[in-house]
Amino acid sequence: MASLNRRQFITAAAGSLILSVLPENATAAEVQKFVAVRYWPANAYTRVTLESTLPAQHAFSVEQNPQRIVLDIKNVKLQGVLETLPAKVLNRDPYVKKIRVAQHDRNTVRIVMDLKTAVEPQIFTLAPVANFKNRLVVDLYPASVADEEDPLMALLQDYRRGDIGSDGSNTHQKHSSDDILGDKIQDILAQENSKKSQGINHYQRKKRRIIVVLDPGHGGEDPGAVGPSGLKEKNVVLAIARETRQLLQAKGYKVYMTRNEDVFIPLRVRVAKARSVKADVFVSIHADASERSSARGTGVFALSQKGATSEAARYLAKTQNAADSIGGIIEKVGNKMVDNTLFDLTQTATINDSLKLGKIVLNLLGKINKLHQGRVEQAGFAVLKAPDIPSILVETAFISNPIEEQKLANQKFRTQCAKTITEGIDTYFRQGAALRG
Ligand SMILES: [Zn+2]
Incomplete structure (x- = not known):
């Protein structure tokens, strides 16, 4: 049939039922x-x-x-x-x-x-x-969310109802963030650790443990950036986040992850999860990509309320924010209004803390890899929009650079990243960063 043109095809098919289902201007390109x-x-x-x-x-x-x-x-x-x-x-x-x-x-x-x-x-x-x-x-x-141990499923359900705003605010508010069994286990571990650790037990200075939310970027349908030899960002960052979680837990921190499997989680659900567990900091972990395969180096980013600090930062925020359309969400209309005055005041203080955390982490990362920029950059990253939680996004290395892709594939480098991110968070709190609540 391929050798026949359309007129010949109709002639050949004349008298058969197939003619009646062909749209007026059907061409081969329009066949599903x-x-x-x-x-x-x-x-x-x-x-x-x-x-x-x-x-x-x-x-x-x-x-x-x-x-x-x-x-x-x-x-x-x-x-x-x-x-x-x-x-x-x-x-x-x-x-x-x-x-x-x-x-x-x-x-x-x-x-x-x-x-x-x-x-x-x-x-x-x-x-x-x-x-x-x-x-x-x-x-x-x-169908029913019985598992209160992890608020993620309940948040996903609220998200589908349209109950979660772009800043991660949840108007549903029925979920208790505290996982009782997990708390008991983590308290025992923290006590064990505090016996071993010396000096001030800063993890419990407010009679509670410091809460860190780790956010491995992308997942599921959204692979993130893909390296020249096929390494996927979503897998690399999950491995680094898992290792970071272990290291932080060993230091007595309470750690949650926005995803711990190969699944797509919308950006605002990630933010909502951090808010629902009352995180003290939020750290999103990524691997960068550029059309120039020579681009390399580690970067750390924070939210900007105004413009981006550079064209590259603006571009990066745009590509990262595209995760939702790539991963596939139905955009809800009519999101809840927020009080912008209050939002701005809180956000300014939060961004200052984010920059403080970002600088510490960036300087430490400079010991294990070349830095892409010598400063923490800022742009409108949707995943960093919790108004009350210091939040940073770490670009561990360029997965699009063949040499850095090999690094990211290497267990040793991943461990170095995890250790350095852990050290940065720990230093931030040891220097007396304020806790929420
Ligand atoms: Zn990414």
């Missing part, structure tokens, strides 16, 4: 084609993404006995990547037991997801962005 299917099982939620040349026409229902999601996609034939979906399901998926696909009728592909437990599905389409074509996204959240 699925080009990729991706699957991200995680505790927070499981995501299935179907990527196609045209927006997917779909309908779905939730069925019982057995629990399953039935998703119909119109105007498509079961072939290519769609057929690979069932084989992608992993045993460790908390929500999906099995996926089946079939040509339901002549123009409909039916995808049935058999479930392990009741879920709250969120199914939506995303317009093309970055390197992605059209996406049909199936997110499966737990």
